[in-house]
Amino acid sequence: MNMDNRIRKEEETIDMSIEKFSGKDLEELIVLSESFKQEIQSKEEHHWFTKLQKRTKYDLYNIILKTQIISAIIGAIGTLSVFTLTPKVINMNYMGWIIVPSMALIIIPSMLITTLEDGTNDLKRKLRAVEILIDKKQPHIGKKIMMDTNIFNKIAEGILDVELLEKAKTKGYIFYITHIQSDEISSCKEEEKRKKLVLFMAKISPKLINTESLVWGKSRWGFSKWGKGELFEKLKEGSDNPKRYNDYIIAETAIKNDFVLLTEDDKLRSEIHRFCGRAISKEDFLENIR
Secondary structure: OOHHHHHHHHHHHHHHHHHHHOOOOHHHHHHHHHHHHHHHHHHHHHOHHHHOOHHHHHHHHHHHHHHHHHHHHHHHHHHHHHHHOOOOOOOHHHHHHHHHHHHHHHHHHHHHHHHOOOOOHHHHHHHHHHHHHHHHHOOOOOOEEEEOHHHHHHHHOOOOOHHHHHHHHHOOOEEEEOHHHHHHHHOOOOHHHHHHHHHHHHHHOOEEOOEOOOOOOOOOOOOEOOOOOHHHHHHHHHOOOHHHHHHHHHHHHHHHOOOEEEOOOHHHHHHHHHOOOEEEOHHHHHHHHO
16 A cells, blocks of 8 residues: 555544544543543553564564565565466466465565554544544634624623623634624614624624625625535535525634634534534633633
């Protein structure tokens, strides 16, 4: 297996592990991470190759590797000779005596190489996947914040103090919205609440960015990119409900721009984590800025 294929296989295995563990919450992932670390340490400590001196390891590995290469060449030559030489040159009854040793010269050195492995490769890939998910789910992982509309609702309802968000800006946090949040605020049927939402949005002054996809009936021309919408389609697979399309547009934009989505929608946070995006609740965010 060449290096490119090996790297590709490693990445595919990590991606599969990420998908497998994505449903776990942060605390479960941390416990899982520690478990993998302990298991890896135990395997490494008890493996015979680990107990050798560093120089001895290096020499032994090189000897086996060179033996594998030489044996593979000799074995290949022996095997090919059976099929290229005519029966007049080699008695067919003795072909097995050539093939078996030739194949053995190819297989045995490869088996010796595997004895040098401590059996932690799979565990290390799983650990890497868990660490990626932990990094994505940590509440203090970035200062570029995409604000969901329900956060503005919490401000208007007096549940979230807008002064705390202004304090966050002094600490380097940058807030973003798309036209979706603006449209949702403008369409609020309660006039008094709508006025508050507009005022609070003006006070926070989030940066307006284009959505990553143009969705018919939802997106605004000039405020949306003409993208393929691949991630949007994948998000829809969880629940193809048109009422959720706005959420998926916001989620896709947050993920692709590597923003942290600040939202009180538990289901949306889970969906974002499933696709290795970053999302936190109001409580986690406030804990982070205090």
